[in-house]
Amino acid sequence: xxxxxxxxxxxxxxxxxxxxxxxxxxxxxxxxxxxxxxxxxxxxxxxxxxxxxxxxxxxxxxxxxxxxxxxxxxxxxxxxxxxxxxxxxxxxxxxxxxxxxxxxxxxxxxxxxxxxxxxxxxxxxxxxxxxxxxxxxxxxxxxxxxxxxxxxxxxxxxxxxxxxxxxxxxxxxxxxxxxxxxxxxxxxxxxxxxxxxxxxxxxxxxxxxxxxxxxxxxxxxxxxxxxxxxxxxxxxxxxxxxxxxxxxxxxxxxxxxxxxxxxxxxxxxxxxxxxxxxxxxxxxxxxxxxxxxxxxxxxxxxxxxxxxxxxxxxxxxxxxxxxxxxxxxxxxxxxxxxxxxxxxxxxxxxxxxxxxxxxxxxxxxxxxxxxxxxxxxxxxxxxxxxxxxxxxxxxxxxxxxxxxxxxxxxxxxxxxxxxxxxxxxxxxxxxxxxxxxxxxxxxxxxxxxxxxxxxxxxxxxxxxxxxxxxxxxxxxxxxxxxxxxxxxxxxxxxxxxxxxxxxxxxxx
Numbered sequence: 001x002x003x004x005x006x007x008x009x010x011x012x013x014x015x016x017x018x019x020x021x022x023x024x025x026x027x028x029x030x031x032x033x034x035x036x037x038x039x040x041x042x043x044x045x046x047x048x049x050x051x052x053x054x055x056x057x058x059x060x061x062x063x064x065x066x067x068x069x070x071x072x073x074x075x076x077x078x079x080x081x082x083x084x085x086x087x088x089x090x091x092x093x094x095x096x097x098x099x100x101x102x103x104x105x106x107x108x109x110x111x112x113x114x115x116x117x118x119x120x121x122x123x124x125x126x127x128x129x130x131x132x133x134x135x136x137x138x139x140x141x142x143x144x145x146x147x148x149x150x151x152x153x154x155x156x157x158x159x160x161x162x163x164x165x166x167x168x169x170x171x172x173x174x175x176x177x178x179x180x181x182x183x184x185x186x187x188x189x190x191x192x193x194x195x196x197x198x199x200x201x202x203x204x205x206x207x208x209x210x211x212x213x214x215x216x217x218x219x220x221x222x223x224x225x226x227x228x229x230x231x232x233x234x235x236x237x238x239x240x241x242x243x244x245x246x247x248x249x250x251x252x253x254x255x256x257x258x259x260x261x262x263x264x265x266x267x268x269x270x271x272x273x274x275x276x277x278x279x280x281x282x283x284x285x286x287x288x289x290x291x292x293x294x295x296x297x298x299x300x301x302x303x304x305x306x307x308x309x310x311x312x313x314x315x316x317x318x319x320x321x322x323x324x325x326x327x328x329x330x331x332x333x334x335x336x337x338x339x340x341x342x343x344x345x346x347x348x349x350x351x352x353x354x355x356x357x358x359x360x361x362x363x364x365x366x367x368x369x370x371x372x373x374x375x376x377x378x379x380x381x382x383x384x385x386x387x388x389x390x391x392x393x394x395x396x397x398x399x400x401x402x403x404x405x406x407x408x409x410x411x412x413x414x415x416x417x418x419x420x421x422x423x424x425x426x427x428x429x430x431x432x433x434x435x436x437x438x439x440x441x442x443x444x445x446x447x448x449x450x451x452x453x454x455x456x457x458x459x460x461x462x463x464x465x466x467x468x469x470x471x472x473x474x475x476x477x478x479x480x481x482x483x484x485x486x487x488x489x490x491x492x493x494x495x496x497x498x499x500x501x502x503x504x505x506x507x508x
Contacts, residue, residue, distance in 0.1 A: 033090030049362025113163030
């Protein structure tokens with residue numbers, strides 16, 4: 001253990017790849033923030049290999065075991081009262097100036113009815129109050145913020161629609177226009193605002209873009225928005241993404257120094273990490289050298305909430321790429337076991353293989369499986385699990401490192417000549433997705449670029465979207481609503497469910 005490197009600098013390893021933003025769980029940030037200001041974790045509970053909680057703070061480039069200076073934090077799980085000090089928020093609010101935080105607006109909380117109001121009513125007081133709180137929070141704590149979009153599928157669930165006051169697609173558009181107007185008129189400070197694009201199919205997405213593109217036009221608004229957020233169909237359908245980017249370029253809305261950032265919401269597939277890097281590189285080469293694509297997911301945190309641990313990374317040539325996870329050790333017999341975590345899970349057949357992170361490499365199995373038979377938890381009961389709430393935090397740290405490493409490794413492997421099955425075809429060079437993407441942006445002519453996109457529809461159909469659709473199914477889908485409830489990989493619905501579970505753990 002003493003020979004382990006002091007740091008694994010993931011910021012330095014980022015290169016020119018599309019930027020993955022861990023969607024930080026408030027459960028995780030609470031441990032880091034509160035430990036700064038109180039004895040939140042007793043010293044006897046801290047593992048010998050990780051005696052300081054700041055070692056798990058990847059935003060800390062001095063003490064963190066794996067410095068990484070980018071993340072997303074959602075208003076939906078945050079304390080929006082910026083006038084009050086809250087140690088639970090200190091990982092984000094007290095971060096160093098070298099870091100970059102993108103603040104989500106919590107639009108999903110509107111759609112789910114968690115923030116009840118009549119959002120399509122310009123005079124509704126509850127909507128006004130929440131709108132003001134979120135914008136003040138964004139402009140106070142973040143480098144980038146997203147507009148408070150109302151997802152177009154909101155009205156499809158009667159219970160949620162009633163709580164949000166959204167009865168139709170048109171209501172979702174109207175509510176978003178009220179929010180955008182407020183952002184435009186009241187934003188302050190240096191926080192850059194991303195104009196979120198929604199739509200459940202191509203027609204809706206096109207209408208949404210035409211409705212809201214003027215908010216980003218410097219010729220129409222001095223206080224215009226500064227980049228783009230890709231939601232709904234815009235973040236999972238390559239055909240639509242490329243069409244939208246070409247339209248943005250030729251509408252003058254992806255200009256260097258003006259619109260330099262585009263974020264894709266809830267994107268977790270490793271193949272998409274490579275694909276988005278290819279798009280970023282082509283736009284930098286042919287149009288905007290400052291252009292950055294980012295994408296987020298909460299998988300590292302949500303997996304832990306379900307007892308799942310990342311144990312390996314698969315990037316074999318012409319195969320499916322993935323970070324692999326499965327249920328990990330949870331047995332009270334390990335509470336007195338002094339073996340290293342990795343040795344125990346491999347020797348006992350819990351994981352077929354296990355790749356250590358800077359966190360797990362410093363843990364004994366007893367650091368995770370903390371409760372012995374007969375031990376009582378914080379609420380005075382003997383539970384079935386050997387984990388206490390801090391066990392979840394430790395494993396979250398491991399999963400975060402593994403996910404960032406997986407994204408960066410996928411890009412490194414791709415650059416070395418290895419490709420995932422989704423992006424190439426063994427018999428037909430026209431299926432080389434990255435080469436076609438480069439042709440799209442090299443064309444320099446709107447109609448020619450759009451024609452290349454349409455001519456290669458079968459190429460985009462091969463790319464499985466982040467919601468499980470291929471391009472063809474996405475084009476023909478009348479709504480994304482059903483997919484939102486079927487996908488197993490990454491949804492904000494799962495985010496909310498698992499966050500509730502983590503909140504309950506924290507309250508023990």
